[in-house]
Amino acid sequence: MSYPDIALGLILLGLSAYLLFGGADFGAGLWHLLSRRREDREVIEHAMGPLWEANHVWLIFVMVMTWTAFPPVFADVMAAHWVPLSLAALGIVARGSTFVFAKAAPNRVYSWIFGVSSVLTPYCMGAVAAVIATGGSSWQSLAGLYGGVLTTGLCAYLAAVYLIWDGRRLGRAEAAERFRTCALASGTVVGLIALPGALTLGVESPLITASALAGVVSLALLLLRRFLAVRVTAALATATVLWGAAGLADLDLHSVAAHDAVLQVVLIALGVGALILVPSMAWLFVLFQRAPKQPAA
Amino acid sequence: METFAILADAATPADFAAARQQMAFTLGFHIILASIGIGLPAITLLAEWRALRTGDRVYAELARRWMKAAGVLFAVGAVSGTVLSFEMGTLWPGFMDKYGQVFGAAFALEGIAFFIEAIFMGIYLYGWDRLPPKVHFLTGIPVVIAGLLSASFVVTVNSWMNNPRGFRLVNGEVTEVDPIAAMLNPNTPVQAAHLLLASLMVCGFTVASVYAVALLRDHRRGRPLDPYHRRGFAIPFTLGAVCAPLQVLVGDWAVRHVHEHQPIKFAAMEGIEHTGAEQPFKFAIFEIPGALSLMTTFDVNGVLRGLDSFPASEQPPAEVVRIGFELMIAIGTALLAMAAWWALAWWRHRRGHEGLPYRPWFLRIAALAGVAAAVAMEAGWTTTEVGRQPWIVYGVMRTEEAVNPSPGLRFGLYVVLVVYAVLAVATISVLRRMRRRPERERPAARELEVVG
Numbered sequence: 001m002s003y004p005d006i007a008l009g010l011i012l013l014g015l016s017a018y019l020l021f022g023g024a025d026f027g028a029g030l031w032h033l034l035s036r037r038r039e040d041r042e043v044i045e046h047a048m049g050p051l052w053e054a055n056h057v058w059l060i061f062v063m064v065m066t067w068t069a070f071p072p073v074f075a076d077v078m079a080a081h082w083v084p085l086s087l088a089a090l091g092i093v094a095r096g097s098t099f100v101f102a103k104a105a106p107n108r109v110y111s112w113i114f115g116v117s118s119v120l121t122p123y124c125m126g127a128v129a130a131v132i133a134t135g136g137s138s139w140q141s142l143a144g145l146y147g148g149v150l151t152t153g154l155c156a157y158l159a160a161v162y163l164i165w166d167g168r169r170l171g172r173a174e175a176a177e178r179f180r181t182c183a184l185a186s187g188t189v190v191g192l193i194a195l196p197g198a199l200t201l202g203v204e205s206p207l208i209t210a211s212a213l214a215g216v217v218s219l220a221l222l223l224l225r226r227f228l229a230v231r232v233t234a235a236l237a238t239a240t241v242l243w244g245a246a247g248l249a250d251l252d253l254h255s256v257a258a259h260d261a262v263l264q265v266v267l268i269a270l271g272v273g274a275l276i277l278v279p280s281m282a283w284l285f286v287l288f289q290r291a292p293k294q295p296a297a
Numbered sequence: 298m299e300t301f302a303i304l305a306d307a308a309t310p311a312d313f314a315a316a317r318q319q320m321a322f323t324l325g326f327h328i329i330l331a332s333i334g335i336g337l338p339a340i341t342l343l344a345e346w347r348a349l350r351t352g353d354r355v356y357a358e359l360a361r362r363w364m365k366a367a368g369v370l371f372a373v374g375a376v377s378g379t380v381l382s383f384e385m386g387t388l389w390p391g392f393m394d395k396y397g398q399v400f401g402a403a404f405a406l407e408g409i410a411f412f413i414e415a416i417f418m419g420i421y422l423y424g425w426d427r428l429p430p431k432v433h434f435l436t437g438i439p440v441v442i443a444g445l446l447s448a449s450f451v452v453t454v455n456s457w458m459n460n461p462r463g464f465r466l467v468n469g470e471v472t473e474v475d476p477i478a479a480m481l482n483p484n485t486p487v488q489a490a491h492l493l494l495a496s497l498m499v500c501g502f503t504v505a506s507v508y509a510v511a512l513l514r515d516h517r518r519g520r521p522l523d524p525y526h527r528r529g530f531a532i533p534f535t536l537g538a539v540c541a542p543l544q545v546l547v548g549d550w551a552v553r554h555v556h557e558h559q560p561i562k563f564a565a566m567e568g569i570e571h572t573g574a575e576q577p578f579k580f581a582i583f584e585i586p587g588a589l590s591l592m593t594t595f596d597v598n599g600v601l602r603g604l605d606s607f608p609a610s611e612q613p614p615a616e617v618v619r620i621g622f623e624l625m626i627a628i629g630t631a632l633l634a635m636a637a638w639w640a641l642a643w644w645r646h647r648r649g650h651e652g653l654p655y656r657p658w659f660l661r662i663a664a665l666a667g668v669a670a671a672v673a674m675e676a677g678w679t680t681t682e683v684g685r686q687p688w689i690v691y692g693v694m695r696t697e698e699a700v701n702p703s704p705g706l707r708f709g710l711y712v713v714l715v716v717y718a719v720l721a722v723a724t725i726s727v728l729r730r731m732r733r734r735p736e737r738e739r740p741a742a743r744e745l746e747v748v749g
Binding site: 056057059060061063064065067068069071072074075076077078079082083085086088089090092093094095096097098099100101110258259261262265266269270273276277280281283284287288 | 368369372373375376377378379380382383384385386387388390391393394395396397398399401402404405406407408409411412413415416417419420423424427428439472473474475476477701702703705706709712713716717720723724727
């Protein structure tokens with residue numbers, strides 16, 4: 001495997017992480033917007049608390065890796081799609097800040113902006129991704145519309161699946177039950193959109209088959225109330241769509257890759273960084289699952 | 298890549314100007330948040346350390362509040378930083394296309410540092426009631442170190458833009474890329490030191506100014522000064538005061554470096570019109586004959602290059618650069634004087650002479666110091682960046698070659714201005730509300746019974 005191959009693999013891994021963690025956050029924002037019940041919103045806010053600010057780091061990682069490893073690709077994509085990507089960036093600003101604001105000083109306007117920008121951002125990014133994958137030109141094309149809706153739907157589905165377990169962990173059985181309904185509904189809708197789309201766009205890869213299988217298994221697990229197992233299959237069903245799209249784009253990156261000297265330095269740095277990052281991230285996850293020692297009054 | 302070929306055309310002047318303004322505005326916004334994001338964890342840890350050592354509840358309370366504010370500001374800083382990485386591509390694709398790989402490694406390192414900062418910020422914030430106090434204190438240390446590192450790596454890229462190294466241009470193609478040499482360009486240490494000190498000063502004086510206002514209110518109401526306000530003032534103000542004299546030394550080093558490597562920027566900063574010996578030191582309306590030559594070359598007869606020795610097409614907007622530079626120097630000097638005053642008062646206080654200078658007139662000036670430090674930082678940043686024009690990579694690539702040629706960039710600027718204005722107002726109002734209702738907060742997390 002050459003350096004550009006490793007770099008591309010890391011970019012796709014970063015994108016997958018962003019889709020799975022960040023995407024679930026966006027989806028949670030969507031359910032926050034749609035939900036009318038205070039209880040459900042509390043579960044959503046609590047579930048999103050600790051990790052959301054680390055999530056955009058995945059996106060920054062993907063962008064930095066892209067411009068370092070494949071500078072012309074980054075320049076080309078960003079220049080051509082500056083409108084939807086700028087909207088996505090502003091969505092991230094609006095979302096991230098209103099989330100902390102709403103927590104520090106609750107306000108209805110904040111939570112409304114939070115919800116709307118949670119939908120806007122994945123829509124724009126999904127639209128751009130679909131246009132790149134299909135070789136289209138504009139995010140306003142049919143492919144763009146499709147990619148935007150599909151991505152937003154995937155985020156909503158992932159979020160609902162994750163939230164069921166969070167609701168139960170927090171002792172909110174009724175909320176968890178409602179999230180289960182959301183997960184079943186959004187999962188079905190996303191599946192109905194995804195499969196015909198994949199066939200129309202000619203994505204004939206084992207990845208799409210895997211995605212479809214994982215999706216069907218997920219719905220079955222939801223019906224059977226296996227809420228931890230479904231987290232895994234739902235993630236699998238979603239990530240395979242991304243990898244399928246990358247395969248569809250048929251990227252030949254070798255001609256535009258950075259010099260090996262650059263990639264070498266970056267990969268070594270990432271390797272060393274991972275030695276610190278992975279354990280500390282695991283600690284953060286573990287810590288958050290733990291209750292406060294003495295509940296503060 | 299096909300669509301990229303259109304970049305050979307220049308953008309319309311209005312869109313080009315809008316792209317520069319948008320970058321300047323979003324960076325100028327981010328730089329303030331980032332400064333406070335670097336400094337606030339440091340003063341939080343100082344307060345927590347005092348609390349652990351002395352068992353003093355006031356320090357513990359200060360640490361808790363500063364940590365919460367740091368959490369909010371870190372979040373806003375993280376998203377405004379994300380916007381900047383989008384803008385690198387949406388506004389300056391020509392730059393990223395050609396040189397992205399040369400300085401990319403610095404950004405990769407920055408990304409790692411920032412990731413570590415974010416994770417430990419999460420651990421520190423959420424570990425407050427979940428970890429033993431000493432362990433909790435220790436988890437704050439990586440936040441501070443990673444914050445300083447990540448800022449240094451970002452500055453590395455800007456240093457490189459001012460002093461490009463680590464590549465060769467052969468027939469317009471970038472070859473022989475050496476990312477380490479690009480990072481370790483001679484400008485990096487001085488520019489990083491200058492920015493880190495500036496960040497700590499901005500944060501120290503800004504936080505102190507909040508408590509200066511509170512102490513003034515105590516005075517006005519004829520109350521004894523609240524120990525909470527006194528300590529909330531003393532910790533950050535001392536941090537700013539310690540950095541101020543160091544900054545003067547580093548600043549002098551920085552100016553000498555500019556003189557050596559970017560003579561045209563130096564000429565613009567110092568307002569040297571014509572090349573010659575015995576250059577006067579000019580400041581606002583004052584002029585000391587021969588002093589600038591003496592300060593720069595240690596010789597009154599030292600020859601300094603003036604703007605007239607460069608073609609007009611390579612000159613930056615000299616007025617802007619000079620005013621930015623003078624503003625930074627003026628504020629820096631005033632802050633140094635305040636630092637000296639504080640140090641003297643502290644020394645006399647330690648010898649039992651009198652109390653610290655919590656008198657109204659001192660506090661009034663201190664209340665302004667926060668805004669002043671931020672203005673100085675923006676002015677210094679303007680000097681560096683406008684002084685680099687018309688180059689995006691000094692001497693190698695012109696800014697207009699880098700810009701996105703798409704029409705309509707100026708509409709992007711308008712949207713950004715509106716969103717950021719709202720963001721700024723909201724951030725300040727949230728921080729104010731947090732200040733007003735300190736311990737009655739009852740977040741959702743506390744209401745929920747955690748059973749898992």
